[in-house]
Amino acid sequence: MAQVLEFKLPDLGEGLTEAEIVRWLVEVGDVVAIDQPVVEVETAKAMVEVPCPYGGVVTARFGEEGSELPVGAPLLTVAVGATEAPASPAPSTSSASSASGASSAGAPGAEESSAGSGNVLVGYGTGAPAARRRRIRPERVGTPAAPAPVVEPVPVPVAVPAATGEMNGQQGPVAVVSPLVRRLARQHEIDLRRLTGSGPDGLILRADVDSAIREAEEAARAQTRTVPAEPVVAEAPTAVAAAPAAAERIPLRGVRGAVADKLSRSRSEIPDATCWVDADATELMAARAAMNAASGPSGGPKVSVLALLARICTAALARYPELNSTVDTAAREIVRLPGVHLGFAAQTERGLVVPVVRDAHTRNAESIGAEIARLTELARTGNLSPAQLTGGTFTLNNYGVFGVDGSTPIINHPEAAMLGVGRIMPKPWVHNGELAVRQVVQLSLTFDHRVCDGGTAGGFLRYVADCVEQPAVLLRTL
Template structure:
């Protein structure tokens, strides 16, 4: 006996409550193995593939690509096991844990639906078998109820629809519980709808069409009510912004929505301040070139400028632990953190993400560089896990890669500071009392003024600049 199991969107961790369907990896009718990825979803943290814990035949999918689902919402149903014997039973996609009994021949001929909402075909006693909720008529066929088990065994199908002729006082010709729920949520009277499915079956498309009609009617009524005012006042969007003709509206969701929420919260909650300094990076660039030019067994992989700056930051945070902290607003306490989990801003096609190098204070420049390279590649391919995007204690933002000299970073809430690095470029500079062309970089530090005052922030930034200008300063602390 086939059993239909419902697979719901699992808890993806890190406090995530919803996810957007990006791409289905299986179709209705496909055979899936246990733990096979079935859908790719995007959360506020990352893009992840979701594996199904059941093996069997996919009988229904819930949600189109681009649909946002809450955790716990149905993703798909899977028929597990094969029908056997002439038990007169078939599984229904609406069942989440056990098969629903199919109607007997006598109940079919009397026009009464089964407990699963299936309905008879105009008293003919035939059963309509489909490949999933809303399956096209071309993929369905009619069989006699006494041959139902045999037919189900022949096809990867478990949806059983017993169509009943529409009667005004009888049951509404609707099979899918999702269709009923959708109609109930939008106050749609199913008895007023003419179903476009076989034998007048009401499909989701019929309910969606009724919802759009109701919304258009309501909008037209509202426009008519506002007409006298609109003659005097320019049209405006709900937020008060003038509605320009052809304006494009982009939903703030997924990674973009998460970034918007975090930045807004940072600006709202954190009283930040920014200080900056220009530093002569000529010696740092020379040291990097010498490191990367080394040959022999002891020569490691190439070290990036970002890796060197990250190592300088961990040394600076060891001297100024006030900036490796967060503020517990409810307890009204500053929480200084024991380790440095260094975040770095990475721009991807999906938006800005901040991967985190764990325990950066225990790593050297080579190790930090290798981890930055690994996380950057995962970010570009959209394969970062939520755990790799959370838990940072301090962020390094290299906006110099965009060709800009300086900026005022927004703190990555709930951290206490962020160091911004501009592009390194040749500039006239007074060096050893003479004007010379040197490699100059602007460093900017935005900090939470609740955790420290300007003296501490200035001391941190000055130490970073000193290490950039004279790398030997850093060597003394290693």
């Protein structure tokens, strides 16, 4: 007898209350195994694949791709024990007795499937409650068992886009690992089931999707050239003017919605102020070049400018701990934090994210650089977990990579400060009493005026600038 179980959207942690369905990985009628990923969802923190704690046949899916579901809402229903066709009724007493024995022997396995795996998956866990075990009473010999009613779920019709629909009799997920590749295919209406992956074991890579996009664009251009142009009919002077085009509306949800909420809250709650200074970064760039040259061609990863600036920030925060704090508005208290968890702004295809380098105050420049590189790669592929995006105490924002000199950063609530770094470029500068061309950078510090006054903020920024201009100053704190 099949048992229909309902799998609800689990609590993904970090206070998240909803998620957007990005892509279904299974179809109605597919057979799924325990802990098999069934849907890809996007939260305000990250994009994750949600595994199903039950094994059986998918009987219904709830929600279309692009829709949002609250935590606890039904995702799909699974018929446990329905992967095989039901046996025909037993014609005799002995056959009925044998069937009863087989049912009793198979019952524990069914109960075990319906209970869910209970495993901790993708950092969140299935959250399946312990199933109530039913006592199975053996049927009396010679008494035919009454047919048990089968609960039929009411399937919700799900619109499946052509890019993810069934193709050539194939069902289930295609050979794609990267969520960015799947999103790129959806944006350009590329059917992944028609592609042959060039990666290992037929894995579909971004290059495969890019090639398919180019082919589709060339085909569209060729079709446009072959369509004869229609004659243009001049409108009469009294013709009614065409209605203006409707404005495009883009929902603020997912990562973009979370960023909007956080920035709005920052500006509404934090009385921020900004100070800035130009610094001669010539010596810092020379020190970086010397560090990387000393490591040799195979001496490990290169030290980045961002890693050096991050190490300078941790040294400055040790001198000015007021800026490594937060404000408890309910208790009207400033909370100075014991450790530095350094966030750094990273622009991705999903939007702006701020990965966090844990315990940055205990790391040297090389260690910070390696962690920044690791987190940046996870951000680029959309694989950052919520834990890697929360808990920061101070943020470093290098907007110089966009080719701009300065900015007024918005504090990453509930932190107390953010340091912005512009591009480093050659400018005329007075050096040792003479005009020279030097590598100059603008540094901007936005701080919460509740945690400190301008003297503290200016002292912090001046120390950072001094370390940029004279990296040897750091030797006193290393």
